[in-house]
Amino acid sequence: xxxxxxxLVVEPTxxxxxxxxxxxxxxxxxxxxxxxxxxxxTYVEAVDLASLAQASxxxxxxxxxxxxxxTAAALETILRVNPACRVRLVGLELDPRVPRQAVDDGLIDxxxxxxxDCLADLAATGQAQRPWLEATLLWGDARxxxxxxxxxxxxxxxxxxxxxxxxxxxxxxxxxxxxxxxTCLHPQGKLVTYSCAAAVRTAFLLAGLSVGPVNAAGRxxxxxxxxxxxxxxxxxxxxxxxxxxxxxxxxxxxxxLRDSAxxxxxxxxxxxxxxxxxxxxxxxxxxxxxxxxxxxPR
Ligand SMILES: C[S@@+](CC[C@H](N)C(=O)[O-])C[C@H]1O[C@@H](n2cnc3c(N)ncnc32)[C@H](O)[C@@H]1O
Numbered sequence: 001x002x003x004x005x006x007x008l009v010v011e012p013t014x015x016x017x018x019x020x021x022x023x024x025x026x027x028x029x030x031x032x033x034x035x036x037x038x039x040x041x042t043y044v045e046a047v048d049l050a051s052l053a054q055a056s057x058x059x060x061x062x063x064x065x066x067x068x069x070x071t072a073a074a075l076e077t078i079l080r081v082n083p084a085c086r087v088r089l090v091g092l093e094l095d096p097r098v099p100r101q102a103v104d105d106g107l108i109d110x111x112x113x114x115x116x117d118c119l120a121d122l123a124a125t126g127q128a129q130r131p132w133l134e135a136t137l138l139w140g141d142a143r144x145x146x147x148x149x150x151x152x153x154x155x156x157x158x159x160x161x162x163x164x165x166x167x168x169x170x171x172x173x174x175x176x177x178x179x180x181x182x183t184c185l186h187p188q189g190k191l192v193t194y195s196c197a198a199a200v201r202t203a204f205l206l207a208g209l210s211v212g213p214v215n216a217a218g219r220x221x222x223x224x225x226x227x228x229x230x231x232x233x234x235x236x237x238x239x240x241x242x243x244x245x246x247x248x249x250x251x252x253x254x255x256x257l258r259d260s261a262x263x264x265x266x267x268x269x270x271x272x273x274x275x276x277x278x279x280x281x282x283x284x285x286x287x288x289x290x291x292x293x294x295x296x297p298r
Contacts, residue, residue, distance in 0.1 A: 007101055013037075018107045020067065020098065025164040029066050029098075031194075036110060038194075038216075039073035042223055043160045046214045047190045052157060053078040057086045061149070061156040061184055063163070064172070065091030065137060067102035068119045070160040072111045075118060075133070089135040090149065090156075091122065092142040099123035099137070142172060143257040146180045155186040161193040161226075166200060166252065170264040174254040175203045182207040191226040196240070198249035198280075199268070200224065205244075206251060213240060239287045246280040247272045 008020040015034030022029065031038045044050075052058060058078065062071045071091060078085050093099065102108055103123045108116050118135060121128040128135040138145040159181065163172035171177070173195070182204075185191055191209075193200070194216045201211045204226045212233030216223035225233060236244075243249065250272045254264050 007105075008098065010101075010105055010107065017069075017110055018105075020101070020107075022164065024095075025168045027164045027168050030069070035067075035069055036073070039069040040077075042194050042216045043070045043162070043192055044073045044077050046192045046216075046223060046225060047158050049074055049077050049158065050081045052190075053082045053085050055085065055157075057088070058158070059154070059156050059186070060087065060089045061154070061159045061181075062089065062091040063142060063146075063159060063161045063181060065093035065122075066098055066162065067107055068099050068122065069108075070162060071122075071135075072108065072115050072119055074158070074160070075115045076112055079112070079114060079132075083132065085132065087133045087135070089133065090154065091135070091137045092145050093137055093139060094141060096123075096139055143177050143180075143254070146177070146184065149184050150180065154184050155189070156184050157186055157189045159185055159189065159191040161191055166195065166197050167265075168261075170252045170261050170268070171254060171259065173197075173200050173203060174252040174257075174264060175206045176254045176257055178203040179207045180257075182209055185209075185226075185228065187228050189227070192223060193226070194223045196221045196224050198243045198246060199251045201240075201244060202249045203251040212236065242283055242287070243280075245277060246283045247275050247277045248280040248283070249277060250275050 010018050010020055012018050013030060013032050013035045015037045017036035019028055019030040019035040060074055065071060078087055100123045103120050108119050118128040122135055122137050126137040163169045166173045201224055204211050209226050209228060210230035210233055212225045213222035213236060214225040227233060250268055252264050252268050
């Protein structure tokens, strides 16, 4: 949905903050229940960033920086609870128009001024340098840019993982990309995403990580907290565990990290067709009330 000027269409969400719609991916950038709220609840609170920020240094990776809301909520929290914390932040983002329009249209005006200033610098130059912050945005396809981080042995204490949904953006939910992201997670670090899709959780498990459910703002389904160790993770419910035994758990694959979304979707469909896993319809019938049968977890 583009406005007559070619800009992305902007709409208010339930908490008063605004989001955008992506014509390219056919999705809203945030939960319509509240964009700023989502950044706090689904990302910052889910990893208990306020506690992690008590450390003297903190390294963050924001996969799919977008309008910068997850980064903003993190910086606001760190500045509030421990201004002495030294922060290193890297954001990955395909489309520079998105953060720039967020600044130009005043969508970031609800964040504290020092945070707004950082977002404005990042959108304009890809860098924000402060005595307490060293932040960089890496523009382009995250599948390629992540490899540069591996090269410098980047280790994040916290990773926000926020691509568009798996059906709309399968290229960022593949086992192959997730494995790359996993190498950037510190052994004691935490990754959080809004998705609880079985294919997504399987991808993290195949990358050698542990997964647990976590509250996700404004969504019917929980998100997923991911760590190297299962210590401290809430256990998956019986419903969630059984979901991982169905064909919905067949992961997306992209061995060269260069395939189109269509090719990745098709490869998964072919793998599902020959899979020995039980049809997902059985799981839906057992666990979901009839009105939910048409909208499985994402
Ligand atoms: C759901 S939005 C992220 C919202 C963001 N976290 C925020 O707080 O505003 C998904 C973002 O992923 C970006 N994206 C899509 N494909 C990408 C790719 N291959 N590499 C990097 N970013 C990508 C889109 O441009 C979009 O900004």
